[in-house]
Amino acid sequence: ELKVEQNPLFLSMQEGKNYTIYCNYSTTSDRLYWYRQDPGKSLESLFVLLSNGAVKQEGRLMASLDTKARLSTLHITAAVHDLSATYFCAVGGAGSYQLTFGKGTKLSVIP
Amino acid sequence: NAGVTQTPKFQVLKTGQSMTLQCAQDMNHEYMSWYRQDPGMGLRLIHYSVGAGITDQGEVPNGYNVSRSTTEDFPLRLLSAAPSQTSVYFCASRIKMNTGELFFGEGSRLTVL
Numbered sequence: 524e525l526k527v528e529q530n531p532l533f534l535s536m537q538e539g540k541n542y543t544i545y546c547n548y549s550t551t552s553d554r555l556y557w558y559r560q561d562p563g564k565s566l567e568s569l570f571v572l573l574s575n576g577a578v579k580q581e582g583r584l585m586a587s588l589d590t591k592a593r594l595s596t597l598h599i600t601a602a603v604h605d606l607s608a609t610y611f612c613a614v615g616g617a618g619s620y621q622l623t624f625g626k627g628t629k630l631s632v633i634p
Numbered sequence: 635n636a637g638v639t640q641t642p643k644f645q646v647l648k649t650g651q652s653m654t655l656q657c658a659q660d661m662n663h664e665y666m667s668w669y670r671q672d673p674g675m676g677l678r679l680i681h682y683s684v685g686a687g688i689t690d691q692g693e694v695p696n697g698y699n700v701s702r703s704t705t706e707d708f709p710l711r712l713l714s715a716a717p718s719q720t721s722v723y724f725c726a727s728r729i730k731m732n733t734g735e736l737f738f739g740e741g742s743r744l745t746v747l
Contacts, residue, residue: 532674553732553733554732556735565724565741566677566724566726566738568735568737571735573733611676613677613736615732615733620665620682620690621692621693622736624669626674627676
Protein backbone atom coordinates (compact mmCIF):
# COMPACT_ATOMS: atom_id res chain seq x y z
CA GLU A 524 0.00 0.00 0.00
CA LEU A 525 1.37 3.36 -1.04
CA LYS A 526 1.72 5.85 1.80
CA VAL A 527 2.51 9.52 1.30
CA GLU A 528 3.83 11.67 4.11
CA GLN A 529 4.18 15.42 3.93
CA ASN A 530 5.95 17.59 6.40
CA PRO A 531 5.52 19.95 7.93
CA LEU A 532 1.72 19.97 8.06
CA PHE A 533 1.66 23.60 9.16
CA LEU A 534 4.18 26.25 8.24
CA SER A 535 4.19 29.88 9.26
CA MET A 536 6.91 31.92 7.65
CA GLN A 537 7.85 35.53 7.22
CA GLU A 538 7.84 37.26 3.90
CA GLY A 539 11.19 37.14 2.20
CA LYS A 540 12.29 33.88 3.82
CA ASN A 541 13.03 30.55 2.16
CA TYR A 542 11.62 27.21 3.16
CA THR A 543 11.12 23.65 1.93
CA ILE A 544 8.16 21.29 2.10
CA TYR A 545 8.95 17.57 1.99
CA CYS A 546 6.96 14.72 0.47
CA ASN A 547 8.06 11.15 1.22
CA TYR A 548 6.41 8.09 -0.25
CA SER A 549 6.68 4.42 0.57
CA THR A 550 6.73 2.41 -2.67
CA THR A 551 7.89 2.68 -6.26
CA SER A 552 6.18 5.48 -8.14
CA ASP A 553 6.15 6.64 -11.72
CA ARG A 554 4.75 10.14 -11.21
CA LEU A 555 4.43 12.84 -8.58
CA TYR A 556 2.30 15.97 -8.58
CA TRP A 557 2.18 19.14 -6.53
CA TYR A 558 -1.11 20.98 -6.11
CA ARG A 559 -2.13 24.24 -4.47
CA GLN A 560 -5.48 24.80 -2.78
CA ASP A 561 -6.81 28.13 -1.56
CA PRO A 562 -9.45 28.09 1.21
CA GLY A 563 -12.83 26.94 -0.09
CA LYS A 564 -11.45 26.43 -3.59
CA SER A 565 -10.50 23.58 -5.86
CA LEU A 566 -7.02 22.18 -6.45
CA GLU A 567 -4.71 23.86 -8.92
CA SER A 568 -1.93 21.87 -10.54
CA LEU A 569 1.55 23.28 -9.94
CA PHE A 570 4.03 20.67 -11.10
CA VAL A 571 4.16 17.23 -12.66
CA LEU A 572 7.39 15.28 -12.01
CA LEU A 573 7.91 12.11 -13.98
CA SER A 574 11.56 11.10 -13.71
CA ASN A 575 14.38 10.88 -11.23
CA GLY A 576 16.18 14.18 -10.91
CA ALA A 577 13.32 16.16 -12.44
CA VAL A 578 13.31 19.79 -11.39
CA LYS A 579 10.62 22.30 -12.29
CA GLN A 580 10.30 25.96 -11.38
CA GLU A 581 7.51 28.47 -11.55
CA GLY A 582 8.07 31.86 -10.02
CA ARG A 583 9.10 31.46 -6.37
CA LEU A 584 8.33 27.74 -6.29
CA MET A 585 10.68 24.95 -7.31
CA ALA A 586 9.90 21.24 -7.14
CA SER A 587 12.30 18.34 -7.41
CA LEU A 588 12.08 14.56 -7.39
CA ASP A 589 14.51 11.92 -6.12
CA THR A 590 12.96 8.54 -6.91
CA LYS A 591 15.77 6.61 -5.25
CA ALA A 592 15.11 8.35 -1.94
CA ARG A 593 11.35 8.38 -2.65
CA LEU A 594 11.36 12.06 -1.86
CA SER A 595 10.09 15.21 -3.48
CA THR A 596 10.66 18.74 -2.25
CA LEU A 597 8.81 21.98 -2.88
CA HIS A 598 11.13 24.90 -2.24
CA ILE A 599 9.79 28.37 -1.63
CA THR A 600 12.12 31.27 -2.32
CA ALA A 601 11.58 34.73 -0.82
CA ALA A 602 8.02 34.00 0.23
CA VAL A 603 5.25 36.51 -0.39
CA HIS A 604 1.78 36.66 1.15
CA ASP A 605 0.13 35.47 -2.08
CA LEU A 606 1.76 32.08 -1.59
CA SER A 607 -0.37 31.43 1.50
CA ALA A 608 -2.35 28.28 0.71
CA THR A 609 -2.39 24.55 1.34
CA TYR A 610 0.03 22.52 -0.76
CA PHE A 611 -0.50 18.86 -1.54
CA CYS A 612 1.75 16.30 -3.09
CA ALA A 613 0.15 13.33 -4.84
CA VAL A 614 1.95 10.16 -5.83
CA GLY A 615 0.99 7.55 -8.39
CA GLY A 616 2.04 3.99 -7.72
CA ALA A 617 3.94 2.37 -10.56
CA GLY A 618 1.46 0.81 -12.96
CA SER A 619 -1.53 1.98 -10.92
CA TYR A 620 -4.28 4.34 -12.02
CA GLN A 621 -4.65 5.69 -8.51
CA LEU A 622 -3.11 8.81 -6.99
CA THR A 623 -2.45 8.93 -3.27
CA PHE A 624 -2.40 12.38 -1.68
CA GLY A 625 -0.45 13.61 1.27
CA LYS A 626 -2.34 15.35 4.04
CA GLY A 627 -1.27 18.76 2.85
CA THR A 628 0.94 21.55 4.18
CA LYS A 629 -0.89 24.69 5.24
CA LEU A 630 1.42 27.60 4.53
CA SER A 631 0.88 31.02 6.06
CA VAL A 632 3.17 33.82 4.94
CA ILE A 633 3.24 36.65 7.44
CA PRO A 634 4.15 40.21 6.40
CA ASN B 635 -14.09 25.90 -21.97
CA ALA B 636 -15.97 24.44 -18.96
CA GLY B 637 -13.46 21.73 -17.91
CA VAL B 638 -14.86 19.64 -15.03
CA THR B 639 -18.29 20.69 -13.79
CA GLN B 640 -19.79 19.48 -10.52
CA THR B 641 -23.34 19.95 -9.25
CA PRO B 642 -24.63 20.78 -6.74
CA LYS B 643 -22.05 22.95 -5.01
CA PHE B 644 -23.79 22.65 -1.65
CA GLN B 645 -26.24 20.07 -0.30
CA VAL B 646 -27.72 19.26 3.08
CA LEU B 647 -29.20 15.81 3.62
CA LYS B 648 -30.82 13.98 6.46
CA THR B 649 -29.47 10.61 7.54
CA GLY B 650 -30.87 7.88 5.30
CA GLN B 651 -31.66 10.09 2.34
CA SER B 652 -30.19 9.38 -1.05
CA MET B 653 -28.69 11.74 -3.57
CA THR B 654 -26.44 11.93 -6.61
CA LEU B 655 -23.50 14.24 -7.13
CA GLN B 656 -23.09 15.02 -10.79
CA CYS B 657 -19.79 15.37 -12.62
CA ALA B 658 -19.31 16.20 -16.27
CA GLN B 659 -16.20 16.98 -18.29
CA ASP B 660 -15.86 18.32 -21.81
CA MET B 661 -12.19 17.44 -22.42
CA ASN B 662 -12.82 13.93 -23.78
CA HIS B 663 -10.91 12.46 -20.84
CA GLU B 664 -11.06 8.69 -20.43
CA TYR B 665 -10.14 8.72 -16.75
CA MET B 666 -12.53 10.18 -14.16
CA SER B 667 -12.47 9.91 -10.40
CA TRP B 668 -14.14 10.99 -7.20
CA TYR B 669 -12.28 12.10 -4.06
CA ARG B 670 -13.46 13.21 -0.68
CA GLN B 671 -11.61 15.79 1.37
CA ASP B 672 -11.85 15.87 5.13
CA PRO B 673 -9.91 18.17 7.48
CA GLY B 674 -6.43 16.84 8.17
CA MET B 675 -6.94 13.83 5.86
CA GLY B 676 -5.89 15.12 2.47
CA LEU B 677 -7.89 13.73 -0.44
CA ARG B 678 -8.97 10.12 -0.51
CA LEU B 679 -10.04 8.28 -3.63
CA ILE B 680 -13.59 6.88 -3.58
CA HIS B 681 -14.09 5.42 -7.07
CA TYR B 682 -12.56 5.86 -10.47
CA SER B 683 -13.23 4.95 -14.09
CA VAL B 684 -10.88 4.48 -17.05
CA GLY B 685 -13.62 4.60 -19.66
CA ALA B 686 -17.31 4.19 -20.35
CA GLY B 687 -18.62 1.02 -18.74
CA ILE B 688 -15.54 0.54 -16.53
CA THR B 689 -15.40 1.50 -12.86
CA ASP B 690 -13.26 0.46 -9.92
CA GLN B 691 -12.99 1.09 -6.21
CA GLY B 692 -10.54 3.42 -4.58
CA GLU B 693 -9.45 3.73 -0.97
CA VAL B 694 -12.84 4.56 0.62
CA PRO B 695 -15.65 3.13 -1.58
CA ASN B 696 -18.12 1.99 1.09
CA GLY B 697 -21.47 3.80 0.97
CA TYR B 698 -20.94 5.10 -2.57
CA ASN B 699 -21.93 3.85 -6.01
CA VAL B 700 -20.78 5.04 -9.41
CA SER B 701 -21.53 4.30 -13.04
CA ARG B 702 -20.02 5.48 -16.31
CA SER B 703 -22.43 5.26 -19.21
CA THR B 704 -20.76 8.01 -21.26
CA THR B 705 -17.26 9.43 -21.54
CA GLU B 706 -18.46 12.81 -20.29
CA ASP B 707 -20.38 11.92 -17.12
CA PHE B 708 -19.43 10.19 -13.88
CA PRO B 709 -22.12 10.53 -11.19
CA LEU B 710 -21.53 9.57 -7.55
CA ARG B 711 -24.52 8.12 -5.69
CA LEU B 712 -25.09 8.00 -1.96
CA LEU B 713 -27.85 5.45 -1.41
CA SER B 714 -28.39 6.03 2.32
CA ALA B 715 -26.48 9.03 3.60
CA ALA B 716 -24.70 8.88 6.95
CA PRO B 717 -23.15 11.72 9.01
CA SER B 718 -19.72 10.18 8.30
CA GLN B 719 -20.23 11.14 4.67
CA THR B 720 -20.22 14.83 5.52
CA SER B 721 -17.33 16.07 3.42
CA VAL B 722 -16.23 18.04 0.40
CA TYR B 723 -16.32 15.94 -2.75
CA PHE B 724 -14.13 16.57 -5.77
CA CYS B 725 -14.44 15.09 -9.20
CA ALA B 726 -11.29 14.95 -11.32
CA SER B 727 -10.43 13.81 -14.81
CA ARG B 728 -7.44 13.28 -17.08
CA ILE B 729 -6.37 11.45 -20.19
CA LYS B 730 -6.09 7.70 -19.72
CA MET B 731 -2.30 7.76 -19.64
CA ASN B 732 -1.20 7.67 -16.00
CA THR B 733 1.24 10.54 -16.41
CA GLY B 734 -1.45 12.97 -17.46
CA GLU B 735 -2.34 15.98 -15.34
CA LEU B 736 -5.44 15.59 -13.16
CA PHE B 737 -8.01 18.37 -13.55
CA PHE B 738 -10.38 19.02 -10.65
CA GLY B 739 -13.90 20.33 -10.45
CA GLU B 740 -14.89 23.09 -8.04
CA GLY B 741 -16.09 20.69 -5.36
CA SER B 742 -19.42 19.81 -3.74
CA ARG B 743 -19.88 20.44 -0.04
CA LEU B 744 -22.21 17.85 1.50
CA THR B 745 -23.58 17.94 5.03
CA VAL B 746 -25.49 14.97 6.44
CA LEU B 747 -27.50 15.71 9.57
